[in-house]
Amino acid sequence: MSILDVVGLCVRSLIKRKLRTFLTLLGVIIGTASIVLMMSLGMATQAQFDDLMEGMGADMTVISVRSAQWGRPTAGGGWSQPDDFVPDLDDAAINAFEQLPGVLVASPIIQGNVFFRSGRYVMDAWVQGVRPAALAQMGYTLQHGRFLEEGDEFAVVFGALAELEFYVPTSSDMPRHWNMWAMDLDNIEHYVDVINDQIRLSYDRRLAPWWSGGRLFGDEDEDYAGMDADEFFRPITTFDLDVVGVLNRVDETQPWRDRQIYMDIYVLQELDWLRREAQREDEQEWWGIFSPIPGVRERVTYDNAFVRVSSIDHTHRVASIINEMGFWAEFPGDWIDVQRRQQEGIRVLLIAIAAISLLVAAINIANTMITSVTERTKEIGVMKVIGAAIKDIRRMFLLEAVMIGILGGIFGIGLSLIGSYMLNNFDIEFLEGLRPPDVGNMVSGAPDAAEAVVSLITPSLLLLALGVAAGVGLVAGYFPARRATKLSALAAIRSD
Amino acid sequence: MLPINHFDTINKPLLTLLLLPYSLLKILLYEGGINLEVLFDLKNVRKVYRMGEEKIMALDDVSLTFEKGKIYCLLGTSGSGKSTLLNMLAGLEKPTSGTIIFKGQPLEKLSESQLALYRQKYVGFVFQSYNLLPTLSALENVTLPLIFRKIPKRKRIVAAKAMLKAVGLANRAKHKPMELSGGQQQRVSIARAFVNQPQVIFADEPTGNLDTKTTYEMMDLITGIARERNQTLVIVTHDTEISVYADRVISIRDGMVESITDNVNTVTDTEEKRSDIDEEN
Numbered sequence: 001m002s003i004l005d006v007v008g009l010c011v012r013s014l015i016k017r018k019l020r021t022f023l024t025l026l027g028v029i030i031g032t033a034s035i036v037l038m039m040s041l042g043m044a045t046q047a048q049f050d051d052l053m054e055g056m057g058a059d060m061t062v063i064s065v066r067s068a069q070w071g072r073p074t075a076g077g078g079w080s081q082p083d084d085f086v087p088d089l090d091d092a093a094i095n096a097f098e099q100l101p102g103v104l105v106a107s108p109i110i111q112g113n114v115f116f117r118s119g120r121y122v123m124d125a126w127v128q129g130v131r132p133a134a135l136a137q138m139g140y141t142l143q144h145g146r147f148l149e150e151g152d153e154f155a156v157v158f159g160a161l162a163e164l165e166f167y168v169p170t171s172s173d174m175p176r177h178w179n180m181w182a183m184d185l186d187n188i189e190h191y192v193d194v195i196n197d198q199i200r201l202s203y204d205r206r207l208a209p210w211w212s213g214g215r216l217f218g219d220e221d222e223d224y225a226g227m228d229a230d231e232f233f234r235p236i237t238t239f240d241l242d243v244v245g246v247l248n249r250v251d252e253t254q255p256w257r258d259r260q261i262y263m264d265i266y267v268l269q270e271l272d273w274l275r276r277e278a279q280r281e282d283e284q285e286w287w288g289i290f291s292p293i294p295g296v297r298e299r300v301t302y303d304n305a306f307v308r309v310s311s312i313d314h315t316h317r318v319a320s321i322i323n324e325m326g327f328w329a330e331f332p333g334d335w336i337d338v339q340r341r342q343q344e345g346i347r348v349l350l351i352a353i354a355a356i357s358l359l360v361a362a363i364n365i366a367n368t369m370i371t372s373v374t375e376r377t378k379e380i381g382v383m384k385v386i387g388a389a390i391k392d393i394r395r396m397f398l399l400e401a402v403m404i405g406i407l408g409g410i411f412g413i414g415l416s417l418i419g420s421y422m423l424n425n426f427d428i429e430f431l432e433g434l435r436p437p438d439v440g441n442m443v444s445g446a447p448d449a450a451e452a453v454v455s456l457i458t459p460s461l462l463l464l465a466l467g468v469a470a471g472v473g474l475v476a477g478y479f480p481a482r483r484a485t486k487l488s489a490l491a492a493i494r495s496d
Numbered sequence: 497m498l499p500i501n502h503f504d505t506i507n508k509p510l511l512t513l514l515l516l517p518y519s520l521l522k523i524l525l526y527e528g529g530i531n532l533e534v535l536f537d538l539k540n541v542r543k544v545y546r547m548g549e550e551k552i553m554a555l556d557d558v559s560l561t562f563e564k565g566k567i568y569c570l571l572g573t574s575g576s577g578k579s580t581l582l583n584m585l586a587g588l589e590k591p592t593s594g595t596i597i598f599k600g601q602p603l604e605k606l607s608e609s610q611l612a613l614y615r616q617k618y619v620g621f622v623f624q625s626y627n628l629l630p631t632l633s634a635l636e637n638v639t640l641p642l643i644f645r646k647i648p649k650r651k652r653i654v655a656a657k658a659m660l661k662a663v664g665l666a667n668r669a670k671h672k673p674m675e676l677s678g679g680q681q682q683r684v685s686i687a688r689a690f691v692n693q694p695q696v697i698f699a700d701e702p703t704g705n706l707d708t709k710t711t712y713e714m715m716d717l718i719t720g721i722a723r724e725r726n727q728t729l730v731i732v733t734h735d736t737e738i739s740v741y742a743d744r745v746i747s748i749r750d751g752m753v754e755s756i757t758d759n760v761n762t763v764t765d766t767e768e769k770r771s772d773i774d775e776e777n
């Protein structure tokens with residue numbers, strides 16, 4: 001028996017029992033429509049949250065970790081009491097973060113102040129020290145060169161716009177990054193070819209700041225305007241800097257993030273220690289006192305660390321684990337995440353209720369099919385006697401159930417589209433709670449909540465719904481169909 | 497032969513050897529112009545129904561042969577076991593013991609799906625209560641066996657229409673069973689049984705629900721088609737009037753074959769039969 005013929009027979013049998021078919025269909029229609037509608041609410045909120053995050057430009061896969069020695073911020077905007085025991089944010093702790101499932105990399109992060117000079121340009125830079133291996137996992141891509149490697153000494157990786165911080169100390173022009181908003185950042189004029197030009201690195205503060213108008217701090221009377229740049233850059237010790245890589249731009253809306261310069265944390269620590277020692281010597285030279293506070297050569301605890309997870313789905317979980325470990329973990333937009341989670345709870349409940357209605361529809365189909373098999377027992381017997389194969393009988397009933405599922409699915413989808421339209425175009429009070437928070441004015445680029453939809457139906461959602469409806473029919477029809485095939489032909493014919 | 501591997505349990509050379517005398521005889525008889533191709537060969541068939549503790553011997557040691565192209569009548573009183581025998585021939589029931597060989601294949605060894613195939617290819621069935629599918633038109637009811645055989649649509653409609661015409665219902669093709677008289681329904685049912693061009697047609701009390709006049713019309717029709725096409729017909733009845741249509745009457749009593757009689761002057765001519773009826777009235 002060909003499928004087309006089976007379909008033909010099923011259609012007849014469905015039409016014959018119009019009222020019953022209609023009632024069974026109604027169940028599937030309501031079940032499918034409610035599932036689609038409930039999921040559409042979720043998809044709309046999800047889409048809006050995604051937009052929101054995007055508008056915030058937050059990389060939600062980066063968690064920043066700090067010591068919770070002063071407590072943590074609370075949801076209400078306050079500050080919690082510190083825990084009784086506050087663990088140190090040290091290498092062991094960071095290694096522990098790295099072992100958490102979903103974590104790509106964890107690294108302490110320190111900032112160190114160093115100076116660069118290349119020709120007539122100088123830079124007063126805050127360099128980020130990270131574990132060399134971590135840089136490659138921070139979501140950056142390379143424009144030139146490579147990331148940091150273990151064993152690199154005075155090697156740095158420049159952010160795409162870090163070069164803007166070079167300035168000419170003998171002029172009173174501001175470093176360019178001060179008005180980078182007004183610049184065409186895609187076509188910047190290169191003062192320094194960071195890859196090829198020689199750059200010297202120093203840690204001691206013998207550099208005229210740009211705002212001194214070419215004068216060394218404290219020597220306002222003297223006119224240095226005509227002096228050579230060397231006069232303004234007189235460090236005690238300098239090193240050859242190797243710029244091993246230049247990063248690509250990460251975010252158009254946040255150009256400051258592209259000004260970072262990365263270095264091996266251990267090298268930076270050493271430089272920082274040297275800087276502080278030099279500073280102490282300076283202080284002694286100028287005022288004749290030796291600062292009693294020595295630098296710490298090898299730091300054992302850090303102020304900051306960051307953890308990068310493999311996807312946004314892990315962010316919340318990993319952050320809460322780290323909080324439970326006694327640290328203060330934060331990620332950009334975690335307040336949005338809290339809201340999203342709260343709404344997710346409501347949505348799961350709604351979907352569960354919708355799923356129950358679909359389950360009822362499935363039971364309804366099964367009931368209808370069993371009735372149908374019982375009613376048509378004699379017919380089944382006759383068909384078996386005149387040559388129907390067991391497979392034919394099974395297919396007849398299975399397909400009938402699946403057709404109810406598919407038909408109900410199609411009408412249910414239609415109903416859900418109408419429902420979705422109504423939800424989006426009429427103000428429905430109780431759904432207000434499902435809208436995402438109105439952050440349009442807090443976050444630039446976030447969509448205006450007022451114009452966002454309440455219900456979002458995508459083609460894939462419709463296909464899924466249709467598949468589920470057909471599947472429900474298939475499952476519901478299985479036992480009735482089996483029952484039909486198991487009937488003895490003779491007994492069936494004798495029955496009335 | 498059946499398209500089923502039916503020799504897997506039998507030693508084929510041995511079987512051939514055993515059947516050799518029979519085969520030789522068959523060839524001889526064929527040469528002599530006598531049609532003796534055995535379709536069914538029943539050996540010591542027994543059927544016992546269990547009703548709780550009680551056992552009912554529906555068939556008791558029946559050994560029979562049915563030949564191709566002949567019309568048989570299973571004659572007996574109600575409860576004698578006629579239907580049981582017929583159902584076993586149609587592969588609807590299995591014997592408790594004994595064997596039913598259809599063209600060399602023991603039917604009782606076939607699986608459910610093989611039996612479905614057997615009925616599809618070789619068997620037509622006419623019921624006492626017509627048993628047409630109520631949702632389908634007369635034409636569709638007749639096409640049904642062809643649908644099960646996956647015959648293409650155009651072909652099967654042509655065949656079904658021709659069959660309906662042969663039973664005199666060409667102008668009722670679109671009618672639902674409900675809209676037809678009992679006799680007309682039985683004609684549709686006959687058309688459905690023959691449409692597949694089966695080798696054997698079983699009819700269980702095909703006229704049991706019909707009046708006398710229609711009964712004879714129906715018997716004329718069914719035997720006429722079967723003879724015309726050289727098909728084997730097995731009719732179950734308790735009515736001796738009907739047995740005159742058969743070439744061979746097998747009387748059954750209490751599950752046993754009581755007698756086998758060959759009708760010499762088989763009624764083949766409708767007019768002749770009609771006059772018989774007139775005389776009776």
Ligand SMILES: Nc1ncnc2c1ncn2[C@@H]1O[C@H](COP(=O)(O)OP(=O)(O)O)[C@@H](O)[C@H]1O
Nearest residue numbers: 545552554572573574575576577578579580581
């Ligand atoms: N399924 C069954 N279960 C129990 N007994 C049966 C069954 N079918 C037939 N019988 C018994 O077997 C005997 C023969 O029945 P059947 O072949 O139908 O008789 P007939 O067709 O000659 O009237 C009867 O006594 C009947 O009651």
Ligand SMILES: [Mg+2]
Nearest residue numbers: 575578579580
């Ligand atoms: Mg009977």
